[in-house]
Amino acid sequence: MPYNRIKWLILSIPTITIALWEYVRHAFLLPYISMDLGNLLAPVIVLLVTVTFVRMLMRRLEQVHESLQQERALKAGLMEREQLARELHDGISQSLFLLSVKLDRLEQETAGGQAAKTVSQLRSTVRHVYEDVRQSIASLRKEPAVADVQWMQAVKQMADDLALIGLQVEVDWRLPDAALTNKEKVELLAIIREAMFNVQKHARASRLKVRAAEAEDGGFRCTVTDNGTGTEQAELEAMGRYGVRMMMDRAAVMGWRLVIAPASGEDGMNGLMVEVAKEGKRK
Structure with a gap:
């Protein structure tokens, strides 16, 4: 029901109710109900009808208002993401591409020797960063998951994307949509996405498993495990691992x-495990 119609119904229900009561009383009940009793019953009937219907309409009005607020927030977020994607494309992405071209030319001019080897390494690094930027642009231009969509489909879509490059992904998702708020869904999805793509970029893994389930105390537990090479804790905490720092920051804020x-080795997953857990309030 449209927002304006709900407001007009809320305003008009008392008037409509008293008008109907007066018509029924004078047309049908006048021989049975005195004027004094009718006048006494009028405010009672108006109150009962108003409380019954207006409360339902107010709840509906709140739902519509919340939906409008979510749509505005989503639109603003999409505009910001599109602006950021455009800035990345017009600035960093193009600069990296030109730098890669110049390194190709420099590598041809310095054929052979240590300089050529260094240039080749630089070119490989620049291309890797360039692909990361392009992936970030593509992610920014994808519509984020929202509350009225089965947002776990976004996780399955990422699994399908990784499967296209030969990574076997298994998703065991038992976390209901209603278990998380909109903010929690966005932050958890960002952490899962970063963990999954870190496996693709760094772990040299062939299998990846994503598990999520609601805890008995009202919280949840979500894990991303792989059968890759793993890594040392010191390397994970290195300043260059911005993705890991991002995941830690998001989790800390929430x-x-x-x-x-290191993963437990269950089902052959002996690489790395990323676990996100929320403690519930029910004991």
Whole structure:
């Protein structure tokens, strides 16, 4: 029901109710109900009808208002993401591409020797960063998951994307949509996405498993494990690992526990495990 119609119904229900009551009373009930009793019953009937219907309309009005607020926030977020994607494309992405071209030319001019080897390494690094930027632009231009969509489909879509490059991904998702707020869904999805693409970029893994389930105390536990090479804790905490720092920052802001450690080896997953857990309030 449209927002304006709900407002007009809320305003008009008392008037409509008293008008209907007066018509029924004078047309049908006048021989049975005195004027004094009718006048006494009028405000009672108006109150009962108003409380019954207006409360339902107010709840509906709140839902519509919340939906409008979500749509405005989503639109603003999409505009910001599109602006950021455009700036990345017009600035960093194009600069990296030109730098890669110049390195190709420099490599041809310095054929052979240590200089050529260094240039080749630089070119490989620049191209890797360039692909990361392009991936970031593509991610920014994808519509983020929202509350009225089965947002776990975004996780499955990422799994399908990784499967296209030969990574076997298994998703065991038992976390209901209603278990998380909109903000929690956005932050958890960002952490899962970063963990999954880190596996693709760094772990040299062939299998990846994503698990999520609701805890008995009302919280949740989500893990991303792989069968890759793993890594040392010191390397994970290195300043260059911006993705790991991003996951830690997001988890800290939400009050979640984030653990990055060697996997247990269950189902052959003996690489790395990223675990996000929220402690519930029910005991």
